[in-house]
Amino acid sequence: MDYIKQIEKHLKDSGGIITSLYCRENGIPTVYLSRLIEKGVLHRVDKGIYLTKNGDYDEFYFFQYKYSGSVFSYETALYLIGVTDKIIQVKDVTVSSKYKFNKPPVGVHVHYVKKEWLDLGVIVVKTMYGNSVRAYSYERTICDFILHKENMDPESYVKLLRGYSSYKHKNVHMLYEIAAKMGIASEVRDIMEVLL
Template identity: 55%
Template sequence: MQQKKRYMDYKKHIEQYLENSGGIITASYCRSKKIPTIYLSRLVREGILQRAAEGLYISEAGMYDAYYYFQYRFKKAVFSYETALHLLGATDKIPQDMDVTVYYSYKFNKAPLGVNIHYVNKKIHNLGVVETRTMFNNPVRVYSYERTLCDFIAHEDAMDREVYIKLVRSYAHYAKRDIHTLYEIATSMGLDAKVKTLMELVYE
């Protein structure tokens, strides 16, 4: 009787979590809440959950959270460029492909489809990383607007000109802008002079 009550309590906790996560739950989350992961396997047998990847489970009614699922599989990847801006709510444009950044020595076992992979030196890979939430309320790691702006400036010649100009001008209206952080990141990337000149031209 006690065992059945414990199971029902765990099941209720898991179901409540699934309601707020778009139907996704991980084994690591359960361990953090002292829920034995054997109950996830039990819910799979009951048809309530399906195992999407090692340690990742999705409910039958769950929504497929592409961003969370991708980063769960490739934990070192950081969403960047237009994908970062979309996840930060800084643009209404929904990217056709994902933009992610990894360090040079990082290897994908199999190159994912529909993903633009950008490589940087390991020393700046985590520079400007922030956590935000997907539309399903799942946490993902993205580059801040400041880091994204620096990435665009660093690779200006490779960027779509219209997108580049709009990004630079839109920063003035970004509610969470942080000029101090922008210059810190720019300095770490060797872009301080270029960023300062650009900001003075745009916002004078």
């Protein structure tokens, strides 16, 4: 198989992004990435991530590729699931309390949670460039906002809760299940009885 053709096909299908992980998983020697860099076809965005000149610079995908233990949360999750069009100035991500960053990421607000809470309400969503990333569902985001109400912007808090009543993909059962596991079932139930 011609490795260069295989890489070119992937670049066409992926918006101009390729990773060294993709190459390893598909039996492509990573030396071919170096050759394409030398020819000016690719440039290195970050460790293991390469992009063509006209490729889509997908900051959400790149971030999660680099920090695979992270989940987009709070207002960033709401943006990714399409329930807010608020411009994201600082990304919110959640990681396990045991997760350590070698170098703290810039422009990111990191939330730490118990390991058993990290995967509660995780969904896979597409970025605007069509790449898959992990984010929290609306239901998990509601639980996070209620749990940390004192730290939330009051306007965003009210909009989040009111918006859920008209959210077409709402899953109240999942909301109560997540709330129970996070120890806030009664607070969530009281709020939802008023809203729904």
